[in-house]
Amino acid sequence: MNLQNAVALVTGGTLGIGKAIAAALAAAGARVIITGRDAGRLAEVARELGVHAIQADVAVEADVLRTYAEVEAKFGGLDILVNNAGIGVFGPLVDFSLADFERVMATNVTGAMLMGREAAKLFVRQNRGNLVNIASTAAVRGAPNGTAYYASKFALRGMTECWRAELRKHNVRVFLVNPSEVITNFAVTAGFAQKDHPSKLQSEDIAHMVRAILEMEDRGFTTELTVFATNPQD
Numbered sequence: 001m002n003l004q005n006a007v008a009l010v011t012g013g014t015l016g017i018g019k020a021i022a023a024a025l026a027a028a029g030a031r032v033i034i035t036g037r038d039a040g041r042l043a044e045v046a047r048e049l050g051v052h053a054i055q056a057d058v059a060v061e062a063d064v065l066r067t068y069a070e071v072e073a074k075f076g077g078l079d080i081l082v083n084n085a086g087i088g089v090f091g092p093l094v095d096f097s098l099a100d101f102e103r104v105m106a107t108n109v110t111g112a113m114l115m116g117r118e119a120a121k122l123f124v125r126q127n128r129g130n131l132v133n134i135a136s137t138a139a140v141r142g143a144p145n146g147t148a149y150y151a152s153k154f155a156l157r158g159m160t161e162c163w164r165a166e167l168r169k170h171n172v173r174v175f176l177v178n179p180s181e182v183i184t185n186f187a188v189t190a191g192f193a194q195k196d197h198p199s200k201l202q203s204e205d206i207a208h209m210v211r212a213i214l215e216m217e218d219r220g221f222t223t224e225l226t227v228f229a230t231n232p233q234d
């Protein structure tokens with residue numbers, strides 16, 4: 001697709017991978033809308049990138065409906081949804097609280113479903129669209145302490161397969177992108193230390209790949225793209 005003037009909605013576009021994707025799509029000429037919960041950060045990033053901002057929690061249905069109403073009113077449609085907003089809580093199964101489990105599922109699974117559902121309504125009506133789900137290498141294999149996060153990313157991968165099967169006949173391309181470890185704020189928010197190193201993936205690397213898969217001619221698409229650092233050092 002040609003990204004020039006394409007309308008792109010990026011959830012969680014105020015930090016890390018989402019912010020880099022928003023910047024890359026805007027640089028390619030897309031009209032970009034970012035969402036996030038923190039109003040101050042949202043306004044600051046919208047100014048910095050020259051994009052439109054909507055304060056919305058993906059896990060709150062009323063926020064999602066309001067987001068799409070605003071996108072339709074201001075932009076007249078949607079070409080790309082990037083389901084990027086995500087959080088992590090990590091810990092041993094024996095200590096895992098129901099509240100933490102539900103919090104992760106609410107954003108990473110329910111939020112992605114609500115955002116995807118409303119995008120799909122528009123895409124079916126338009127008979128075209130692009131839906132990019134940012135999962136993780138946690139979507140393809142398990143690890144200790146990963147109960148909620150890994151389950152949420154497996155679920156996102158499962159929904160991606162279903163949406164692709166449903167929406168392909170409406171000319172909608174549904175992509176899954178699985179980054180390995182990327183240096184962002186994610187670890188800090190999840191409460192663990194992350195060691196930065198020039199050999200590790202940066203948000204811009206994931207944004208580069210998202211732009212690349214979108215820019216392929218509409219007659220084809222990449223089903224699933226996994227991105228690893230070549231030789232990450234701690």
Ligand SMILES: NC(=O)c1ccc[n+]([C@@H]2O[C@H](COP(=O)([O-])OP(=O)(O)OC[C@H]3O[C@@H](n4cnc5c(N)ncnc54)[C@H](OP(=O)(O)O)[C@@H]3O)[C@@H](O)[C@H]2O)c1
Pocket residue numbers: 011012013014015016017018035036037038039041056057058059084085086087107111134135136137178179180181182183184185186187189
């Ligand atoms: N970093 C990694 O190593 C890595 C690896 C693989 C996959 N991923 C995935 O990549 C995505 C982005 O992660 P990141 O590393 O860029 O994280 P990050 O730096 O923590 O950024 C997360 C973004 O999501 C927003 N967000 C969180 N919960 C939200 C909600 N309920 N509603 C709306 N926005 C919400 C945050 O803004 P507010 O807090 O203001 O809402 C922020 O803009 C996530 O899905 C993550 O699982 C990350």
